[in-house]
Amino acid sequence: MFRSRQEKSGSRSQRARRVIPATLAVLAVGALAACGGASSSTDSGAATPGGGDNGGSGAELQLWTLQNEGINGVQQAAVDRFNESSDAQISLSTYVNDPYKTKLQTSIGSANAPDIFYNWGGGNLKAYVDAGRVADLTDALDAAPDIKSKFIPSVLDVATIDGKVYGVPMQAVQPVSFFYNKDVMADAGITEFPATWTELLSVVDQLKAAGVQPIALAGSQGWTELMYLEYILDRVGGPEKFEAIRLNEEGAWKDPAVVKSMEMVQELVDHGAFGSNYAAVSYDNNGSQALLTSGKAAMELMGSWEVTSLNDSFPDFLAAGTLGWADFPVIEGGAGDPGNIVGNPSNFYSVTSDSDDVEAATQFLLTQMASDEYVDALISVGQVPAITGLGERVKVGQFADFNAYAYNLVLDSPTFTQSWDQALAPDLAQTMLLNIQQVFNKQMTPQEFADAMDAAA
């Protein structure tokens, strides 16, 4: 499923919570989901059309976004600023993650469709674009080059389909990188985080000799394992390899680089990098984080939300300053630029093509999403916006150092590949996650993986 994975300031990992709504959604929605579906909508924004009738041009626009204590206030403020100076009035509705997807999926072609909607870019957005439901923002952005240039290009690319822009980034960038326990590394005599694959393997051996599990892996959830494949394929074959897969090119899954990457994954498994019981470890109940913070494991590959999530569950660990972070190692002889990153570039707002007032909705995105007020407000709740030229401005708050690291990582990256399970069509993504788990569990060989994915694509 597409995950939002955004950082949540002051609340527990959203992943842990998703589970219950997911189950409830099944019970509530059941077989009738096709007919409209239940969802928990809370109108936090209570539309207040300014002064009675709005006259002719004042459309009432619906903005749908995900429930998130930290960010909703920032979004509401942006809506209020817009409403003050516009005939069209926007009202904000917030939804819980999993019901939202069903709600959006079933309502977007109907009369109940929102005007502006939160989405994940990539394959998720493409489905709506292909159905002709999303307004093309290219011309509007080109007409305002000073605004367009504010969005980090590699992030804006994720909402660009066939050369046309269909969405604008509206919250934090979430690159994936390694996190490690500085004390454990030091105790094993490791002074620097491995910069190359060879070094990584030797560090794995060193840590094993020191009696700790080298890498924590929440292997009961396929998306944590997917991150390895994403990075390794990018380093080995370059971002073009996944681009070919995404575009469903003939034989893309059978590319030798894909097989090679999966072999390297199994090389890590065989080296004992993840210990033996990783398939039972869950990220939702902090199983892998507990390994990292307790010192039973030395590192974990995870998205940038790891920092706030660790802070929610293990605040002492964060306060002690033992958390380190580092780029994914370079793979010797690989074709990919070592500056490339993977993860969730951002989330996006898009405008529906059936909206009562496409122009006003577009104006909202242009005037608000890159505005200083919005950007500063995002930073103040711990989000690192996908906006260029922020420099030292992101270096505030409790996680200033990490925020600056994540910001520069994204800013300097030649390409930012979106998490595959979000970039691909949802049914293919499910098959892929299942097969990746089987490769990690040695139930499937790398070649079988390539063949199975080729057959499914």
Added chain:
Amino acid sequence: MSSETQTSSQAGRPGFIWAVPAVLFFGAFAVLPMVAVVYLSFTTYGGLEAPVWAGLDNWKRLTTDPLVVNSLWLSAMLTLLSWLVQTAIALPLGVYLASKGRMRSLLAAFFFVPLLMSGAAIALLWSTLYDPNFGLASIIGPLIGVEDGNFIGNPKLAFYSVLLVIAWQFIPFHTLLYQGAARAVPVSLYEAATIDGAGRFKQFTAITLPQLRDTIVTSSVLMLVGSLAYFEIILILTGGGPGAATRILPLHMYITGFRGFDMGYASVLAVILLVLGTALSLVITKVTGFRKMASQREGL
């Protein structure tokens, strides 16, 4: 004529009008979705655009889907083993708790705790217990030969680990059924048997078990049909993993439909489930003669 109808309605035989709410409810929430799901199984439907007729395409996919045989087998095993394990524990326990005694009511109070918890809460609780590094699994595992505590991550053990949790959730309910039924067995039967010199075990097999016959059928239907359609604990605990080791048919349907947004093929799986579940409960009631509703109290 008219006086006759009046008499019969006065005798507590209400007309059709009384059944209207139930029929409407059943029609709207059971029959209609069933018809819809059969229709959807012949379409391509992602929820985004209107369903497109696809003929037998989805049904043909059954033959090429490597997961479908696996999930059918797992569902069959889960259903059968759940029934065996839960009945074997719930029946004796229910009978035991039916007798009077302070200890027993205290024990009963503890046994019934899982009844109060939602499936999602139980699954989250057990996922913490099954954590191989910090959960109970890390302590119990080494004692029973699973050195690394890897229960739900091991393709061979995951299925039985899940089975255990489901049993833990449902045994209390069935125990309650058996407890109530055992309490309803007339004491005079036991008194007579005691006079005839029947021991405790003989009394259990000759009196208690036959008297519980209808309860056994009820409980079995609930268990068999229930575990066929059951999946929330598995969804949360293992997500069908590791790999596809616990991907039972309903979960396969859920993931296909609500994560893969392939509603057409998911509807095919739903139809199979529907047919299996209906067939199963028909067979059980037929075989056991449950529908005759015969009294067990003749001669009393």
